[in-house]
Amino acid sequence: MPVEHPGLRGIIWSRVHLGSPMKLFRCDHCGHMLYFENTRCERCGRALGYEPQSNSLVSLDGGPDVFTAPHLQSRSFVFCDNARHGACNWLLPHQPGGDPYCRACCHNALVPDVADPVDLGRWRVIERAKKRLFYALLRLNLPLATRKIDPAHGLSFRFLDEDTAPAPVLTGHDNGIITIALKEADDAAREYRRTQFNEPYRTLLGHFRHEIGHYYWDILVAGSAAEQGRFRQLFGDERADYATALRRHYAERAPSDWQLSYISAYATTHPWEDFAETFAHFLHLVDTTEMASAFGLHLRPAVDRTGELTAQIAYDPYARDDVAELMDNWVPLASLINNLNRAVGQNDAYPFVLGPAVVEKLGYVSRLLYAAGHIGWTVPGPTGPIPINRGPLSQ
Ligand SMILES: [Zn+2]
Numbered sequence: 001m002p003v004e005h006p007g008l009r010g011i012i013w014s015r016v017h018l019g020s021p022m023k024l025f026r027c028d029h030c031g032h033m034l035y036f037e038n039t040r041c042e043r044c045g046r047a048l049g050y051e052p053q054s055n056s057l058v059s060l061d062g063g064p065d066v067f068t069a070p071h072l073q074s075r076s077f078v079f080c081d082n083a084r085h086g087a088c089n090w091l092l093p094h095q096p097g098g099d100p101y102c103r104a105c106c107h108n109a110l111v112p113d114v115a116d117p118v119d120l121g122r123w124r125v126i127e128r129a130k131k132r133l134f135y136a137l138l139r140l141n142l143p144l145a146t147r148k149i150d151p152a153h154g155l156s157f158r159f160l161d162e163d164t165a166p167a168p169v170l171t172g173h174d175n176g177i178i179t180i181a182l183k184e185a186d187d188a189a190r191e192y193r194r195t196q197f198n199e200p201y202r203t204l205l206g207h208f209r210h211e212i213g214h215y216y217w218d219i220l221v222a223g224s225a226a227e228q229g230r231f232r233q234l235f236g237d238e239r240a241d242y243a244t245a246l247r248r249h250y251a252e253r254a255p256s257d258w259q260l261s262y263i264s265a266y267a268t269t270h271p272w273e274d275f276a277e278t279f280a281h282f283l284h285l286v287d288t289t290e291m292a293s294a295f296g297l298h299l300r301p302a303v304d305r306t307g308e309l310t311a312q313i314a315y316d317p318y319a320r321d322d323v324a325e326l327m328d329n330w331v332p333l334a335s336l337i338n339n340l341n342r343a344v345g346q347n348d349a350y351p352f353v354l355g356p357a358v359v360e361k362l363g364y365v366s367r368l369l370y371a372a373g374h375i376g377w378t379v380p381g382p383t384g385p386i387p388i389n390r391g392p393l394s395q
């Protein structure tokens, strides 16, 4: 559906200000390396929380409810309300009477019954994947409105149990509402579906990155004739009937030469799906390359005679719109992670081939997102425009 954001303001601001520490974190108390999801430092035992505004995982003093973070000028924070369910490790400023949910959880519209231990366990797994999605959206400075402040186009999530829901639960996006079937958090159920649909890759994080692609198509492409024109040149005409396209995809196989033009067989279904798949892969590439860069990865395989697999990954891919540079780093990196996975008996981490047509589509997504991230976005509010990204003045 076409989406208008009347608050869009054409203010360009410097990408330099978006630079932040990368996702490889160290305990600011003892120096131990941490995972993004950690709630406690395994070496010094300090409580930890992720503070999205500064993009830092910080050690905390005080508690049990209000904490200070020495690393952040001892400002006061509370944990997101979902922390009490073990479903979140994000912090928000201590503001009595304010929204109890963090930057990522404030978009949840429907969460499972936490009294059901199975669904609670699934939800925790889902939230971990969702937080990785939000990390990327915040790093890219994309517009993010809740339904509360933008009832028509705000982003919201529903996590539904297929066994108890009154209607069939389909993972998908509909006008700003992203539904994820809770069973996708069960390894056995998800793997069953992966093989049933003959997919090389099916993960929760992949679902989130795909569905959010549909969301941003509505926000960034629909409603702009110029942008739709550019989109159609690469992805085709999205006015083709979607239901018919979906039926055809499941009745017939994808064309045998789909890899020449598409990132996955599912991307052949319809231009919207092609875009969502490409969008998801762009986030896979950027996030993984960022992590490789944070590790200072230098690849120089002895068998490489052409230089194709040689790279020194030392840049912030969130900060640059350069798909050629991304690919120069990604090709050796994908080869490394696939070989590492095979060495420990796992399937390929990235079982995809990126041909020139796919790289061109990735370049389109890159340009679209970097342009969106350089604009201050607002939606109308009762007392004036409400910013929905960091905007040009907030940093
Ligand atoms: Zn520590």
Ligand SMILES: [Zn+2]
Pocket: 080, 081, 082, 083, 087, 088, 089, 090, 101, 102, 103, 104, 105, 106
């Ligand atoms: Zn939260």
Ligand SMILES: [Zn+2]
Pocket: 210, 211, 214, 272, 273, 276
């Ligand atoms: Zn889709």
